Amino acid sequence: xxxxxVRARVRAEMTEEIKAVARRHLATDGANLSLRAVARDVGxxxxxxYRYFAxxxxxxxxxxxxxxxxxxATAEAAAAKxxxxxxxxxxxxxxxxxxxxxxxxxQWALIYGSPVPGYQAPQDTIGPATRVIFLIAAVVExxxxxxxxxxxxxxxxxxxxxLAEVAARFGPDVPPRLVGAAMSAYFxxxxxxxxxxxxxxxxxxxxxxxxxxxxxxxxxATFIGLx
Amino acid sequence: xxxxxVRARVRAEMTEEIKAVARRHLATDGANLSLRAVARDVGxxxxxxYRYFAxxxxxxxxxxxxxxxxxxATAEAAAAKxxxxxxxxxxxxxxxxxxxxxxxxxQWALIYGSPVPGYQAPQDTIGPATRVIFLIAAVVExxxxxxxxxxxxxxxxxxxxxLAEVAARFGPDVPPRLVGAAMSAYFxxxxxxxxxxxxxxxxxxxxxxxxxxxxxxxxxATFIGLx
DNA sequence: CGAAAAGCAAGAGCGGTGCTCTCGTTATGG
DNA sequence: CCATAACGAGAGCACCGCTCTTGCTTTTCG
Numbered sequence: 083x084x085x086x087x088v089r090a091r092v093r094a095e096m097t098e099e100i101k102a103v104a105r106r107h108l109a110t111d112g113a114n115l116s117l118r119a120v121a122r123d124v125g126x127x128x129x130x131x132y133r134y135f136a137x138x139x140x141x142x143x144x145x146x147x148x149x150x151x152x153x154x155a156t157a158e159a160a161a162a163k164x165x166x167x168x169x170x171x172x173x174x175x176x177x178x179x180x181x182x183x184x185x186x187x188x189q190w191a192l193i194y195g196s197p198v199p200g201y202q203a204p205q206d207t208i209g210p211a212t213r214v215i216f217l218i219a220a221v222v223e224x225x226x227x228x229x230x231x232x233x234x235x236x237x238x239x240x241x242x243x244x245l246a247e248v249a250a251r252f253g254p255d256v257p258p259r260l261v262g263a264a265m266s267a268y269f270x271x272x273x274x275x276x277x278x279x280x281x282x283x284x285x286x287x288x289x290x291x292x293x294x295x296x297x298x299x300x301x302x303a304t305f306i307g308l309x
Numbered sequence: 310x311x312x313x314x315v316r317a318r319v320r321a322e323m324t325e326e327i328k329a330v331a332r333r334h335l336a337t338d339g340a341n342l343s344l345r346a347v348a349r350d351v352g353x354x355x356x357x358x359y360r361y362f363a364x365x366x367x368x369x370x371x372x373x374x375x376x377x378x379x380x381x382a383t384a385e386a387a388a389a390k391x392x393x394x395x396x397x398x399x400x401x402x403x404x405x406x407x408x409x410x411x412x413x414x415x416q417w418a419l420i421y422g423s424p425v426p427g428y429q430a431p432q433d434t435i436g437p438a439t440r441v442i443f444l445i446a447a448v449v450e451x452x453x454x455x456x457x458x459x460x461x462x463x464x465x466x467x468x469x470x471x472l473a474e475v476a477a478r479f480g481p482d483v484p485p486r487l488v489g490a491a492m493s494a495y496f497x498x499x500x501x502x503x504x505x506x507x508x509x510x511x512x513x514x515x516x517x518x519x520x521x522x523x524x525x526x527x528x529x530a531t532f533i534g535l536x
Numbered sequence: 537c538g539a540a541a542a543g544c545a546a547g548a549g550c551g552g553t554g555c556t557c558t559c560g561t562t563a564t565g566g
Numbered sequence: 567c568c569a570t571a572a573c574g575a576g577a578g579c580a581c582c583g584c585t586c587t588t589g590c591t592t593t594t595c596g
Contacts, residue, residue: 087593088593089543089544089591089592089593089594093543093544096571112423113423114341114439116581116582116583117582117583117584118581118583119581119582120580126545126546127545127546127547127548128582128583128584129545129546129584129585129586130544130545130546131547132583132584132585133543133544133545137583137584138582138583138584183385191423191424192423194423194507195422195423195507196339196418196419196421196422196423196503196507197418197508208511208512211509224356235524235527235528235531237520237521239517239520239526240516240517240520241514241516241517241518241519241520241521241524242520244513244514244515244517244521245513245514245515245521248513248514262521262524263528265513265514265521266497266501266524266525266528269497269500269501269504269509269525270493270496270497270500272500272503272504272509273377273496273497273499273500273501273503273504274493274496274500276423276499276500276503277496277499278499280421280422280423280424281424282438282496282499284435285435285490286471286475287468287470287471287472287475287492288471289467289471290467290468290471291468292468293464293466293467293468293469294464294489294492296467296474297462297464297489297493298493298496299469300462301462301490301493301532303529304462305507305531305532314563314564316562316563316564316572316573320572340556343552343553343554344553344554344555345552345553345554346552346553347575353551353574353575354574354575355554355555355575356555356556356557356574356575356576356577357574357575359554359555359556360572360573360574364554364555365553365554365555365556376576496571
């Protein structure tokens with residue numbers, strides 16, 4: 083009847099419902115969720131799910147993309163808020179990412195944990211995956227444009243050239259050092275959150291993990307040279 | 310016959326063989342290796358494996374402990390070599406850990422990747438897990454004892470007290486800041502290697518990852534205050 | 537309009553998994 | 567020497583991912 087076609091709309095709704103149920107299972111079973119169990123919860127035969135996702139890995143890929151988008155949106159919202167300087171903006175962004183990770187550790191593990199064995203990240207995921215690092219880079223670039231970035235160690239050697247190539251994507255005259263520092267800060271962010279989530283803080287920092295996280299991120303900001 | 314008992318010795322050998330085969334499977338299948346497949350390779354019924362390991366998770370735990378021991382031993386060997394100052398010792402240690410991880414990414418993922426869902430790290434693993442961070446702490450403490458550590462940001466608040474408690478385990482008068490910095494450096498090390506191994510460097514630093522890694526670790530050393 | 541085409545859901549089935557239980561055998565220690 | 571405990575193998579249970587076939591419904595097009 084409708085121009086869009088009933089079938090297409092129903093298909094889209096069905097796809098969303100499967101993903102929603104799968105996301106729920108992800109929260110309890112992690113990456114080894116069972117496609118059959120998801121199908122049961124949705125109320126259809128397991129074979130019918132294959133009309134919507136070519137394989138279990140394809141379903142996981144859809145969840146991965148959604149997770150990247152979710153954490154990216156959260157980080158963007160935090161970075162958009164008014165902040166007292168670029169260092170504070172970076173800290174706010176970091177806390178937003180950490181809060182998101184704490185709220186749903188399995189989603190975090192899905193995108194930043196060890197890759198699912200036998201699973202190769204398809205092209206669809208590399209776009210959404212870069213949102214957070216681009217945000218950090220934007221903060222760093224903004225600070226640099228306003229001339230507020232302190233000096234720091236210069237990269238040298240072959241990797242410095244690679245950093246320069248990446249820097250060229252952001253604009254002219256962006257020093258490779260800033261790109262390197264931004265990437266390093268990004269990996270520190272991911273690493274600090276993963277360490278906390280994966281239990282590496284047990285028996286050392288148990289009460290005030292948020293404070294210790296901020297301590298680490300302040301170090302990262304200093305390394306970049308943020309004011 | 311023998312005092313030790315034939316059975317006990319055979320049992321120990323059998324346990325080792327199962328672990329060896331499982332380690333081989335780990336290199337190809339990752340953490341979702343199949344106990345049945347391991348049993349087939351060993352040449353026994355899958356049910357017989359349960360005489361040696363109570364469950365598949367128990368087998369994985371054994372592999373985890375071995376992996377922690379292996380990376381710990383590697384790091385210790387690197388840290389024991391003569392070095393040109395404590396910063397260089399830290400760098401050597403870092404490179405050793407990275408080299409080990411590159412040589413066997415699945416073992417790395419097993420211990421530093423996302424925890425296997427439904428798998429709770431047993432007590433047996435927390436001892437071996439602390440070897441590397443203790444090594445870093447030892448380097449930092451040695452530098453501190455010789456009065457060569459530069460000043461740095463002071464931790465404040467509740468987590469600072471927790472760091473002080475950890476510091477007390479190392480000896481009197483160890484500043485909490487050093488413990489925090491050492492832990493931060495440790496997480497940077499883990500995070501940088503995981504980022505490289507889990508594909509986060511694709512399309513940015515592809516040629517000289519070793520150089521970029523050293524750039525990051527130099528930053529960590531500076532944050533600690535190593536000379 | 538009506539037939540052909542395409543999309544869809546369900547069921548059966550294949551080979552695989554972790555794990556348990558039983559049963560015959562073999563080494564161990566009182 | 568013999569009861570006991572450890573052992574290996576096999577059958578079996580419930581589950582898994584995935585495929586194929588079979589009917590049915592919607593869409594598309596001559």
